[in-house]
Amino acid sequence: MDSPSTVAGRMGARSRARAFRQRLQHGDQIAHLITLIFAATIIVITALLFYELYTSAAPTREKFGWRFLTGTTWDPVALDFGALPFIYGTLVTSALALIIGVPLGVGAAIFLAELAPLRLSAGLAFIIELLAAVPSVIYGLLAIFTLVPFLREYVTPLLGEIVGFIPLFQGVSYGVSLLAGGSILAIMILPFIISISREVLLAVPREQREASLALGATRWETAWNVVVPYAKAGIIGSIFLALARALGETMAVTMVIGNDPRINLSLFAPGYSIAAVIANEFSEATSGIHISALIELGFVLFCITIVVNAAARLLILTTRRKASGA
Amino acid sequence: MKRIIPIVVLTLLCISCADNERTSAAAPPAPADQVLVTGAGASFPYPIYSKWFDQYHRMFPQININYQSIGSGGGIRQVMEGTVDFGASDGPMTDDQLKQAKIKILHFPTVLGAVVPVYNIPGVTQEINFTPEVLAGIFLGKITKWSDPELKKANPAVNLPDKNIVVIHRSDGSGTTYVWVDYLSKISPEWKSKVGVNTSVNWPVGLGGKNNEGVAGLVKQTPNSLGYVELIYAIQNKMSYGKVRNSEGTFVKADLASVTAAAAATVKTMPADFRVSITNSPGKDAYPISSFTWLLIPSKIQDQTKKKVIKDFLQWMLTDGQNMVEALSYAKLPKEVVAMEQKALASIE
Amino acid sequence: MIAHRTRRKVTNFVMFTLTGVCTFVAVAVLFFILGYLLWQGGHALNWNFFTKLPVPVGETGGGFANAIIGSAKLLLLAAVIGIPIGFLGGVYLAEFGGTTTSFLVRYTTDLLNGVPSIVIGIFAYAVVVVPMGHYSTFAGGIALGVMMIPVTVRSTEEFLRAVPNTLREGALALGATKWKSVATVVVPAALPGITTGILLALARVAGETAPLIFTAFGNAFWSPGWNQPTESLPYMIWKYATGPYEDWHQQAWAAGLVLLSLVLATNIAARFILRRQVGTSRG
Numbered sequence A: 001m002d003s004p005s006t007v008a009g010r011m012g013a014r015s016r017a018r019a020f021r022q023r024l025q026h027g028d029q030i031a032h033l034i035t036l037i038f039a040a041t042i043i044v045i046t047a048l049l050f051y052e053l054y055t056s057a058a059p060t061r062e063k064f065g066w067r068f069l070t071g072t073t074w075d076p077v078a079l080d081f082g083a084l085p086f087i088y089g090t091l092v093t094s095a096l097a098l099i100i101g102v103p104l105g106v107g108a109a110i111f112l113a114e115l116a117p118l119r120l121s122a123g124l125a126f127i128i129e130l131l132a133a134v135p136s137v138i139y140g141l142l143a144i145f146t147l148v149p150f151l152r153e154y155v156t157p158l159l160g161e162i163v164g165f166i167p168l169f170q171g172v173s174y175g176v177s178l179l180a181g182g183s184i185l186a187i188m189i190l191p192f193i194i195s196i197s198r199e200v201l202l203a204v205p206r207e208q209r210e211a212s213l214a215l216g217a218t219r220w221e222t223a224w225n226v227v228v229p230y231a232k233a234g235i236i237g238s239i240f241l242a243l244a245r246a247l248g249e250t251m252a253v254t255m256v257i258g259n260d261p262r263i264n265l266s267l268f269a270p271g272y273s274i275a276a277v278i279a280n281e282f283s284e285a286t287s288g289i290h291i292s293a294l295i296e297l298g299f300v301l302f303c304i305t306i307v308v309n310a311a312a313r314l315l316i317l318t319t320r321r322k323a324s325g326a
Numbered sequence B: 001m002k003r004i005i006p007i008v009v010l011t012l013l014c015i016s017c018a019d020n021e022r023t024s025a026a027a028p029p030a031p032a033d034q035v036l037v038t039g040a041g042a043s044f045p046y047p048i049y050s051k052w053f054d055q056y057h058r059m060f061p062q063i064n065i066n067y068q069s070i071g072s073g074g075g076i077r078q079v080m081e082g083t084v085d086f087g088a089s090d091g092p093m094t095d096d097q098l099k100q101a102k103i104k105i106l107h108f109p110t111v112l113g114a115v116v117p118v119y120n121i122p123g124v125t126q127e128i129n130f131t132p133e134v135l136a137g138i139f140l141g142k143i144t145k146w147s148d149p150e151l152k153k154a155n156p157a158v159n160l161p162d163k164n165i166v167v168i169h170r171s172d173g174s175g176t177t178y179v180w181v182d183y184l185s186k187i188s189p190e191w192k193s194k195v196g197v198n199t200s201v202n203w204p205v206g207l208g209g210k211n212n213e214g215v216a217g218l219v220k221q222t223p224n225s226l227g228y229v230e231l232i233y234a235i236q237n238k239m240s241y242g243k244v245r246n247s248e249g250t251f252v253k254a255d256l257a258s259v260t261a262a263a264a265a266t267v268k269t270m271p272a273d274f275r276v277s278i279t280n281s282p283g284k285d286a287y288p289i290s291s292f293t294w295l296l297i298p299s300k301i302q303d304q305t306k307k308k309v310i311k312d313f314l315q316w317m318l319t320d321g322q323n324m325v326e327a328l329s330y331a332k333l334p335k336e337v338v339a340m341e342q343k344a345l346a347s348i349e
Numbered sequence C: 001m002i003a004h005r006t007r008r009k010v011t012n013f014v015m016f017t018l019t020g021v022c023t024f025v026a027v028a029v030l031f032f033i034l035g036y037l038l039w040q041g042g043h044a045l046n047w048n049f050f051t052k053l054p055v056p057v058g059e060t061g062g063g064f065a066n067a068i069i070g071s072a073k074l075l076l077l078a079a080v081i082g083i084p085i086g087f088l089g090g091v092y093l094a095e096f097g098g099t100t101t102s103f104l105v106r107y108t109t110d111l112l113n114g115v116p117s118i119v120i121g122i123f124a125y126a127v128v129v130v131p132m133g134h135y136s137t138f139a140g141g142i143a144l145g146v147m148m149i150p151v152t153v154r155s156t157e158e159f160l161r162a163v164p165n166t167l168r169e170g171a172l173a174l175g176a177t178k179w180k181s182v183a184t185v186v187v188p189a190a191l192p193g194i195t196t197g198i199l200l201a202l203a204r205v206a207g208e209t210a211p212l213i214f215t216a217f218g219n220a221f222w223s224p225g226w227n228q229p230t231e232s233l234p235y236m237i238w239k240y241a242t243g244p245y246e247d248w249h250q251q252a253w254a255a256g257l258v259l260l261s262l263v264l265a266t267n268i269a270a271r272f273i274l275r276r277q278v279g280t281s282r283g
Helices: A004-056 A058-064 A084-115 A118-131 A136-163 A178-203 A206-214 A219-230 A232-248 A251-256 A274-284 A288-325 B004-025 B046-059 B072-081 B095-100 B132-140 B149-154 B175-187 B189-194 B211-221 B231-236 B256-269 B304-318 B335-347 C002-044 C047-051 C065-096 C099-114 C117-132 C137-162 C165-173 C178-206 C233-241 C246-282
Strands: B035-041 B063-069 B086-089 B105-120 B166-170 B207-209 B225-230 B243-245 B290-298
Touching (some): A004 A058, A004 C065, A004 C099, A084 C002, A118 C002, A136 A251, A136 C233, A136 C246, A219 A232, A274 B072, A274 C117, A288 C099, A288 C117, B035 B304, B046 B105, B046 B211, B063 B211, B072 B290, B105 B231, B132 B175, B175 B290, C065 C233, C165 C178, C178 C246
Parallel strands (some): B035 B063
Antiparallel strands (some): B105 B290
């Protein structure tokens, strides 16, 4: 027979074991709770961001209303603020970035996904992905000393001579200009377009390609007429993502765009983007309405990027679903 | 692989600890005695301020006065909000701004400087004479070419090319801009009504560079450009700058003598708060685009250590510090102004 | 008939070449950047650069020492904020989440990811600098940390989901509770991918300038502790590159070279970790 102490000991052990097991089960709930709290922090931070932007921009909304979006003067002396020159600059440089970057990017993606041998493709894709990691300020640094003089000495005079009758290409060339801004943005968004497009192209089912080749098409014809249309939504999605990136770029753009808050039709003229004006003027705006106008600009930019990002995700998702469905 | 993150974190930790060691390594006082005072503002006096603060740090290694040249507009705003310990500006604060500030801000003149028209015209090495009308016309966008008759009239001997003038101004809130447009407003009624005077204005033409450094950089890189910078930036970067015709009709080049002459007339009428404009001042030898530059000091400073540091520095600046300014082409403060300031030091509580 | 076939072959060849050129351009850009930085900045990289403080305006000599250390401190702070929130948020989404909360978390993470870096700077200024009353390393670190979160969450969730369910079920079958199975089986299995994601996020914020303009502010001296303004590599590159002094330009190139090398090295290392993992898991 066990001694009372051992019985008591065993009972103690059992209740201890039970308590331990109970704690383990609570452990699940604790873990759930902890991770939930951290995940919820993200929601809190984003909500706070929205709140701060919205309320700090309130004075501008009260004073200007929707006129803020169409006003063309940016006058810190007379306290008259209008966002149009910056929206114009942001949109023009981003559009230019797309015009230059999309053909280059999609072309390279097609090459890497369809036409190049596999190992070469993987290696080159790796290198191109590294481009996405280069900091914006370094692009800007290089642009000031290489791109801008290059544009000023060679490209703009040439463009002026060839297509100078179009108002887009008229006027004196200073180097720093909308053209410079758009060009550096094009280079910066290339890796995004290429890597995502390449991924969606690779996701197109083999059967599609094989069917086309079996019918006698060349590799290019297969790529262009079969694979690309199949992945069209995804490619467009990558373009939208690149656009969203281009819209928010600050440093490289402010270093080469000329910082002139005026709407000029010519690409050779200097311009200003939303991100650039905030970077330049925020620390020094002395009047409350000036600061508020800058924050309102930031809010406008944020809204634009939300819309573009949402469209992008939707498109990329559509391609992935189609590819896995078929 | 699993160890990478801890290794990275540990490395970063070690590097950041190095920071703390260095600040204490220089001087006998313990790390707790390190005083960091933060100031921000004008790029106009940045060369002399950075020299002063560096010299002061060498004399008193535990004192670190960190000055960031972000433009006078930034200096005014940050000192108004209290996010820096002192500000700096070449455009005095307006009455509105003084009212808006959380505490009363005092102006202390530090040096006299000049804003000069710098240009980069390939092939032209001579000095160019600028009349007030020409300067206003260029910045209003009415005079667009270097070969304009008004420029030719003032410079008969110079072979000015028939190229467009690339105007370069400040993209940030600037006291240098303030001085420049203050001058333009005085000599051009059109400028005064169309654009006005402020640290940041709605420029009719031109590209924007950030700070004096940015404008100088842009002018250096852009052929046929014209900008305005503080004198020392033009000198340090070996840039060409022109003469400006003053109120008495003489074409004067900015230098110690002409800037000192510009301040001479105002000395007798210096207001108690030191806010005064000396652009286009009378005097045969006066350079018309000169200005005082001020340190913006809060009248009440909570932190006793910082208050002592600031007051001591100001005292040093008014005496020994003044001996360093001429080497960087700033003019010393007139004796009378120094005396006034030393008395005013007492009002910092 | 034959002509038509030839034309198609020619088109094939031409497009092959054209798209190849596009790829070459993209690849060439990276080498151009690296090469140019090496050429311009290589010789300014001396002992002074790494150990000295910046000198007064207009003088030569001096270095970026405080900027390098400032950047290191900012990254450390960003990691302290970004990694826990990002990692645990990702764990929540992959392992514990309910449908509504998960959707909300994912949606806001995506939103946060799309915020332009300058706007994050405004945000950090409003919620950290203004209440504190001054600029600080702390504010800069928070701004960078917030930027790290979305990338970390997304990569953590992705790699956790990629762990085959058999592993989870195996652990549960052996009697482990859910959190134990996650902590001791699932997470270690996904660790290379998660590490990659974190390293990439760190490399990305290391190069960010915009959020630091109104938070860390810049400092001509050393910045002890976390409460003072601090210099940082990208900020100083911006200042020096846009200034007129030749000496400044030299130093900007050198700093650019250092920053780019670190960022690229981290990226390459991160991807290699991933590849090795993919290789071994197949085997």
